Amino acid sequence: MKNQVLSFGEVLWDAFGDGKKAGGAPMNVARHLVQQGVKVAFASSVGLDNSGDMLIEFLKSNGLYSDLIQQEDEYPTCEVTVQLDENNQATYIIPEPVSWDYIETTDALNAAAKNSAAIVYGSLACRSTQTRETLLNLLDETDALKIFDVNLRPPHYTLSTIETLVARADVVKMNEDEANLLIGGSSSSLRDQITEFRSKYHNRTICVTRGEHGAIVWHDYEFYESPGCPVKVGDSVGAGDAFLATFVAGLLANHPMQTVVDKACTVGAYVASQRGANPIYPTELLNSLVYI
Numbered sequence: 001m002k003n004q005v006l007s008f009g010e011v012l013w014d015a016f017g018d019g020k021k022a023g024g025a026p027m028n029v030a031r032h033l034v035q036q037g038v039k040v041a042f043a044s045s046v047g048l049d050n051s052g053d054m055l056i057e058f059l060k061s062n063g064l065y066s067d068l069i070q071q072e073d074e075y076p077t078c079e080v081t082v083q084l085d086e087n088n089q090a091t092y093i094i095p096e097p098v099s100w101d102y103i104e105t106t107d108a109l110n111a112a113a114k115n116s117a118a119i120v121y122g123s124l125a126c127r128s129t130q131t132r133e134t135l136l137n138l139l140d141e142t143d144a145l146k147i148f149d150v151n152l153r154p155p156h157y158t159l160s161t162i163e164t165l166v167a168r169a170d171v172v173k174m175n176e177d178e179a180n181l182l183i184g185g186s187s188s189s190l191r192d193q194i195t196e197f198r199s200k201y202h203n204r205t206i207c208v209t210r211g212e213h214g215a216i217v218w219h220d221y222e223f224y225e226s227p228g229c230p231v232k233v234g235d236s237v238g239a240g241d242a243f244l245a246t247f248v249a250g251l252l253a254n255h256p257m258q259t260v261v262d263k264a265c266t267v268g269a270y271v272a273s274q275r276g277a278n279p280i281y282p283t284e285l286l287n288s289l290v291y292i
Contacts, residue, residue: 004039005030005248006116006144008135009125010100011044011055011069012078014092014237014277021277022058023080024100025122025151028238028277030064032245032267035281036289038252041112043068044125045099051077052099067108072099082237090237092153094124101128105137113138117252118145120244123165127156139168145252149244150174150182171205171251173244179208194218205251207261209243214265219257226261229269238277243268246289263289 009026030042042064046052048071055077059065078098083091103125113119119142126132139146148169150162162182166172174182179190183197194206198218206218214228246267250260270285271277281289 004041004116005033005118005120005252006041006043006112007033007120008043008103008138009122009131010078011042011046011059012080012098012100013051013055014080014082016082016084020079022055023237023277024078025124025149025241026120027059027064028241029120029149029245029248031062031278032242032271033249034063035286036245036249038245038249040064041066041068041116043103043109043112045070045072045103047071047075047077047099048073049077051079067106068112070099070103070106072102075099075102094153094156096156097128100125101131103131103134105134109134109138110141113142113144116142116144118147118248120147120149120248121165122149122151123157123162124151124153126161126165132161136164136168145170147171147173147244147248149240150178151240152178152181166201166203169201169203171207172201172203173207173209173240173247175209175240176211190216191218191223194223207247209240209268212269215243215261217257217261222257224257224261226258226265228265232273239268239272241277242271249289 007026007030010024011027012024013020014023030040033040046055056065075097081093121135126135146169148165183193198206207215209215212228212230214226217224243264246264247260250263271279
């Protein structure tokens, strides 16, 4: 039975000034899906080094380790420097090349794609030819719902690659800055810009997150908006990943889109109010997601 999400892409260490935490958007999405009771398979690559061994132990302890985690003997595990500004907004210094630039096609990965209800993928791991081709082959070989988390990390993308990934997607999620870059045009309103974007790429669902101002979603020819949940920001790391995981869980469960958007904003805001990308949900928040 197709009842799982395949999350594909980078896993890494986020190095803050006071230590490091396991991260990477696809891994963060997978962890949030697990917290929400969704069966997840996670595909990535780590190096044959101490950092890679530590990541494998971390993934094992969080139920995310399988034969979809490859080990690369030529390139190291990724360690990213995270810098927070005065508003606790994060920027990232990402080394290149690293292990997840070389994710290979395997029988296990092909089988996981074919037996998944949805595949979540981003742009960062697709900066390299090998990982990008592996992903594109997977997308060609499965009828899973294809969910593209744009997640731009300058200078680690080209517009031509982004356009290729958008064109393969059923669902596209981006933040407001990414939307301004990718769909900003002659239209003055965000709704008109989203409509123009959809007319070019023919996606089923387009989601633009707007930080404390919530999100706007175009889905099956209708718009849905949530005003968001203003919070005191702990740091912004992982808030978008939490939003996406909640959105995916609700979408796959076929719940009303307005409810899905509202819940996704609630979870994203909670994570933004905490330090780190993967805080444990309080009981009240978790209970509110039981319907998903």
